[in-house]
Amino acid sequence: MIGWVLKKILGTQNQREVRRLTPLVGEINRHEEVLRALSFDELRGKTVAFRERLAKGESLDQLLPEAFAVVKNCCRRFTEEKRRIRVRGQEILWEMIPFDVQLIGGMVLHSGRIAEMATGEGKTLVATLPTYLNALSGKGVHIVTVNDYLAARDADWMGEVYRELGLTVGCLQHGQTQSERRAQYACDITYGTSSEFGFDYLRDNGMATTPEDQVQRGHFYSIIDEVDSILIDEARTPLIISGPVTVSTHQFDKYKSIIEGLVRKQNTLCTDWANQAKERIEKGDLQGAGRLLYKVKLGSPRNKLLLKFQEDPGTRRAVDDAELEMYQDTRRTELYKTKEEMYFSIDERNSEADLSQMGRTFLNPNDPNFFSVPDLITTNHDIDSNAGLSVEEKIKAKAQAQADYEEASQRIHNISQLLRAYCVFEKDVHYVVQENKVVIVDEYTGRLMPGRRWSDGLHQAVEAREGVQIDRETQTLATITIQNYFRLYEKLAGMTGTAETEANEFKDIYRLGVVVIPTNRDCIRKDADDLIFKTRREKLNALIEEIKKRNAAGQPMLVGTASVESSEIISRMLRRENIPHSVLNAKQHQLEAEIVARAGERGAVMIATNMAGRGTDIKLSPGVAELGGLHVVGTERHESRRIDRQLRGRCARQGDPGSSQFFISFEDDLMRNFGDSRKIAGLMTKLGMEENEGLQHPWLNRSVETAQKRVEGRNYQVRKHTLQYDDVMNQQRTVIYAWRSDMLNSTDPRPEVFETVDERITSEVEARAGTDPVDLDGLVHWANSAMPVGLQKEDFQKAGGKEEWAKLLKTKVREAYEVKVKFENPEAVKALERFVVLGAIDRLWQEHLYAMDGLRTSINLRAYGQKDPLIEYKNEAYGMFGELMGRIKEEVVHNLFRSASSLSAFESFLSALPQRAGRGELPMEAAAQPTEGSMSMQAEGGSTMVEEVLAPMKRQGPKLGRNDPCPLDATKKFKNCCGATGSKGCLKVGG
Ligand code: ADP
Numbered sequence: 006m007i008g009w010v011l012k013k014i015l016g017t018q019n020q021r022e023v024r025r026l027t028p029l030v031g032e033i034n035r036h037e038e039v040l041r042a043l044s045f046d047e048l049r050g051k052t053v054a055f056r057e058r059l060a061k062g063e064s065l066d067q068l069l070p071e072a073f074a075v076v077k078n079c080c081r082r083f084t085e086e087k088r089r090i091r092v093r094g095q096e097i098l099w100e101m102i103p104f105d106v107q108l109i110g111g112m113v114l115h116s117g118r119i120a121e122m123a124t125g126e127g128k129t130l131v132a133t134l135p136t137y138l139n140a141l142s143g144k145g146v147h148i149v150t151v152n153d154y155l156a157a158r159d160a161d162w163m164g165e166v167y168r169e170l171g172l173t174v175g176c177l178q179h180g181q182t183q184s185e186r187r188a189q190y191a192c193d194i195t196y197g198t199s200s201e202f203g204f205d206y207l208r209d210n211g212m213a214t215t216p217e218d219q220v221q222r223g224h225f226y227s228i229i230d231e232v233d234s235i236l237i238d239e240a241r242t243p244l245i246i247s248g249p250v251t252v253s254t255h256q257f258d259k260y261k262s263i264i265e266g267l268v269r270k271q272n273t274l275c276t277d278w279a280n281q282a283k284e285r286i287e288k289g290d291l292q293g294a295g296r297l298l299y300k301v302k303l304g305s306p307r308n309k310l311l312l313k314f315q316e317d318p319g320t321r322r323a324v325d326d327a328e329l330e331m332y333q334d335t336r337r338t339e340l341y342k343t344k345e346e347m348y349f350s351i352d353e354r355n356s357e358a359d360l361s362q363m364g365r366t367f368l369n370p371n372d373p374n375f376f377s378v379p380d381l382i383t384t385n386h387d388i389d390s391n392a393g394l395s396v397e398e399k400i401k402a403k404a405q406a407q408a409d410y411e412e413a414s415q416r417i418h419n420i421s422q423l424l425r426a427y428c429v430f431e432k433d434v435h436y437v438v439q440e441n442k443v444v445i446v447d448e449y450t451g452r453l454m455p456g457r458r459w460s461d462g463l464h465q466a467v468e469a470r471e472g473v474q475i476d477r478e479t480q481t482l483a484t485i486t487i488q489n490y491f492r493l494y495e496k497l498a499g500m501t502g503t504a505e506t507e508a509n510e511f512k513d514i515y516r517l518g519v520v521v522i523p524t525n526r527d528c529i530r531k532d533a534d535d536l537i538f539k540t541r542r543e544k545l546n547a548l549i550e551e552i553k554k555r556n557a558a559g560q561p562m563l564v565g566t567a568s569v570e571s572s573e574i575i576s577r578m579l580r581r582e583n584i585p586h587s588v589l590n591a592k593q594h595q596l597e598a599e600i601v602a603r604a605g606e607r608g609a610v611m612i613a614t615n616m617a618g619r620g621t622d623i624k625l626s627p628g629v630a631e632l633g634g635l636h637v638v639g640t641e642r643h644e645s646r647r648i649d650r651q652l653r654g655r656c657a658r659q660g661d662p663g664s665s666q667f668f669i670s671f672e673d674d675l676m677r678n679f680g681d682s683r684k685i686a687g688l689m690t691k692l693g694m695e696e697n698e699g700l701q702h703p704w705l706n707r708s709v710e711t712a713q714k715r716v717e718g719r720n721y722q723v724r725k726h727t728l729q730y731d732d733v734m735n736q737q738r739t740v741i742y743a744w745r746s747d748m749l750n751s752t753d754p755r756p757e758v759f760e761t762v763d764e765r766i767t768s769e770v771e772a773r774a775g776t777d778p779v780d781l782d783g784l785v786h787w788a789n790s791a792m793p794v795g796l797q798k799e800d801f802q803k804a805g806g807k808e809e810w811a812k813l814l815k816t817k818v819r820e821a822y823e824v825k826v827k828f829e830n831p832e833a834v835k836a837l838e839r840f841v842v843l844g845a846i847d848r849l850w851q852e853h854l855y856a857m858d859g860l861r862t863s864i865n866l867r868a869y870g871q872k873d874p875l876i877e878y879k880n881e882a883y884g885m886f887g888e889l890m891g892r893i894k895e896e897v898v899h900n901l902f903r904s905a906s907s908l909s910a911f912e913s914f915l916s917a918l919p920q921r922a923g924r925g926e927l928p929m930e931a932a933a934q935p936t937e938g939s940m941s942m943q944a945e946g947g948s949t950m951v952e953e954v955l956a957p958m959k960r961q962g963p964k965l966g967r968n969d970p971c972p973l974d975a976t977k978k979f980k981n982c983c984g985a986t987g988s989k990g991c992l993k994v995g996g
């Protein structure tokens with residue numbers, strides 16, 4: 006009911022929005038009519054004229070009607086002159102002039118929102134309108150595509166319009182060098198994939214140290230094509246640049262054999278229960294069987310017998326009932342008791358594994374506590390209240406307790422990951438082993454993802470299980486999520502055929518509104534009700550029959566699968582029936598695009614995973630419309646309704662005929678994990694379902710959608726959760742990158758450096774003066790060891806109080822520095838000053854990232870202590886960041902004089918740099934080749950070297966002032982977050 010009301014409101018809101026924009030369409034079209042009288046040169050002259058008007062203060066909004074008209078008129082000229090354009094080596098005849106609905110789509114994109122436009126509505130062309138307009142600003146427009154091929158295709162194809170009108174177009178491709186990339190970004194318009202854009206940002210801000218290194222020039226306006234795929238499906242994967250880690254903490258090899266023993270024990274136990282369940286079923290005691298099987302599910306979710314029993318809807322229901330019963334008890338007494346009857350329990354939905362007392366005893370009979378997390382809080386409390394200990398002994402005891410705790414956490418983490426590797430992840434389903442490597446299979450698309458690795462040690466655990474070489478652990482050098490990368494843009498827009506179902510998420514996370522644009526011609530696609538089968542086998546057999554039938558009539562078909570594996574199964578079955586077909590796995594984008602484009606030919610059968618051939622238009626050949634157009638068959642309902650809508654949208658474009666239907670079974674993952682089997686089984690009995698026969702009814706569609714909604718909700722929570730953690734990192738990254746960028750861009754770094762030195766002095770003086778008695782000896786010692794100031798205790802005593810001490814130190818340190826650098830080459834000194842700060846930031850920030858990784862891993866274990874891990878994480882991260890800032894400053898002070906004392910050595914170091922660091926070439930080639938979809942790359946060396954300074958680059962991102970609220974804690978002022986207690990902030994960034 007609420008949904009219906011909402012829809013009504015959304016619907017009308019949407020219509021109102023479209024109506025609001027309609028008058029502008031008339032205006033654009035009137036301008037366009039006038040333009041027809043111009044010569045082509047005069048039309049081109051409009052670009053220059055627009056730029057002049059912008060310079061005189063007109064806004065982009067004011068220019069919109071005329072600028073859109075210029076693009077439309079350019080398209081008209083191309084169409085009239087029958088222009089042929091070379092697109093990826095093939096000639097394409099230009100025959101499109103934007104329709105009115107496309108103009109509206111363009112306006113929505115210009116306003117920084119998402120335009121939902123169905124497949125085939127011509128979104129590629131729509132994007133040219135706002136792109137041209139916004140590129141007039143000269144600030145660079147970025148258009149994001151789902152793969153490299155589409156980036157190149159669109160830059161070739163749409164580029165014709167921009168180039169004709171006097172703008173430049175660039176295109177990012179994987180493997181381009183630094184200088185090639187910079188040239189692409191220098192263009193008015195740049196096409197590329199999200200990971201190319203994101204990695205460039207990371208390299209520019211986390212690693213670049215020379216003018217040649219930075220390639221981007223700001224984040225003004227971006228249009229994301231297939232925005233749901235980029236911002237929702239890919240959002241769960243952060244972009245990571247990593248390098249090898251120095252110390253390894255994994256103990257998988259050590260525990261592998263004992264875990265194998267444990268898993269064997271557990272399997273015997275579970276199989277036993279499953280057999281007992283069988284007896285109960287035979288005796289008619291379904292309830293008892295359900296309880297037993299639920300235990301099996303907890304202990305060994307992929308147990309073969311269990312999976313087989315669950316094929317029967319009645320038994321499934323009994324298992325669900327048993328589960329429900331346990332969860333209905335709020336104290337979960339029964340559940341905990343059950344978990345203690347096995348060695349460990351696995352939660353397949355949340356992918357968690359827990360040892361029981363039995364398991365711990367099996368692993369270490371002499372000391373079961375070896376595998377439980379010590380209660381640090383109680384231990385610390387006990388230490389504190391132990392009157393027999395001296396202060397020093399207490400500190401020691403606490404440090405020991407902390408060390409024990411960390412060691413135990415590590416151990417348990419290792420065990421838990423191994424258990425997941427053995428019990429949740431299945432070879433050839435979740436991963437494959439290829440050339441002695443564990444390669445992930447993407448759960449969304451079924452693609453292999455070489456180069457991508459599970460995080461948190463899971464990948465190594467699976468490698469241990471498979472007995473392949475356990476790869477060296479890597480350490481994060483720079484990281485950002487796709488979400489946070491796109492939040493950098495001043496204005497963001499997106500387009501896709503399917504955004505409406507996720508409108509809330511776009512609003513909450515990206516503040517992007519969704520406007521549904523009406524289609525140019527009415528859509529006449531026929532969506533049939535789902536066909537539901539008991540087993541997968543029955544489903545596939547019926548599917549092949551269906552394909553045979555339609556194929557015999559010559560109707561083309563697109564068969565969508567959820568994984569590579571099922572594509573291959575269907576392909577094998579079709580081969581047996583001698584039905585010619587093609588299989589696409591989204592591995593070879595260009596080739597697949599060419600194949601998919603022919604999917605509308607008479608008799609074509611195309612099997613494709615979700616991403617395969619996306620972005621390519623399927624046109625019907627003559628005679629096919631009479632056969633009903635393209636028929637789309639889904640072989641499984643996807644976790645998300647949006648992906649199903651995508652698949653359906655592949656047919657019936659631009660008013661073509663077309664139809665679609667999904668085939669599903671109870672054994673599909675979605676139904677197995679999230680389906681309300683009781684309800685469905687009830688429905689099926691009511692509707693009288695026979696063996697071996699598919700059932701079709703609108704009620705069933707609704708049940709399936711309920712399951713999908715459930716998963717969508719859960720996945721949204723997961724993404725939100727990731728984001729909440731990432732926000733903490735994002736704030737820290739903003740501060741560090743801004744500081745770094747300030748140093749890079751400063752033509753005179755010395756004031757900045759001394760500001761840092763002053764802050765360090767202030768906080769040291771405050772600390773020393775704050776003790777009782779005042780620790781003047783300590784201050785004198787610190788001052789003389791950190792800086793060559795040569796001050797005696799008497800000098801301070803003569804000077805007065807702490808204010809004067811700080812002043813004295815600040816003056817002296819400047820004098821000492823002047824003396825040091827007096828006879829040096831001023832340019833070299835500047836380089837040195839930058840080097841000192843950047844070097845300190847990079848080294849310590851990377852250490853900090855490593856520590857934050859560790860914190861993220863260990864924090865979930867604390868949930869045992871009834872604490873909210875997110876709050877704990879924020880608090881700790883906040884403290885760690887404060888320490889980091891303090892340490893960077895300390896290192897700056899220290900290195901400033903240490904390096905200055907050997908400036909000549911530093912100079913020779915600098916001149917040697919080109920050979921050492923490969924000047925101008927940050928690691929572009931990942932050690933693990935990032936194929937499409939791979940989101941991580943490895944740097945070769947590790948830390949980077951600082952040498953020269955860039956010509957000023959416009960700094961982007963939110964500007965932070967020294968007195969702004971601390972980004973880590975809005976209740977505190979920024980300056981207080983970093984350990985500086987003086988009157989000045991800890992860090993100067995922004996204007
Ligand atoms: P989408 O990305 O929305 O699925 P595309 O941009 O791939 O759609 O375009 C689909 C097809 O529609 C392309 O073949 C394109 O040439 C054609 N097309 C787009 N706009 C027009 C137009 N205004 N007039 C004629 N054909 C158009």
Ligand code: MG
Nearest residue numbers: 128129620621
């Ligand atoms: Mg498209």
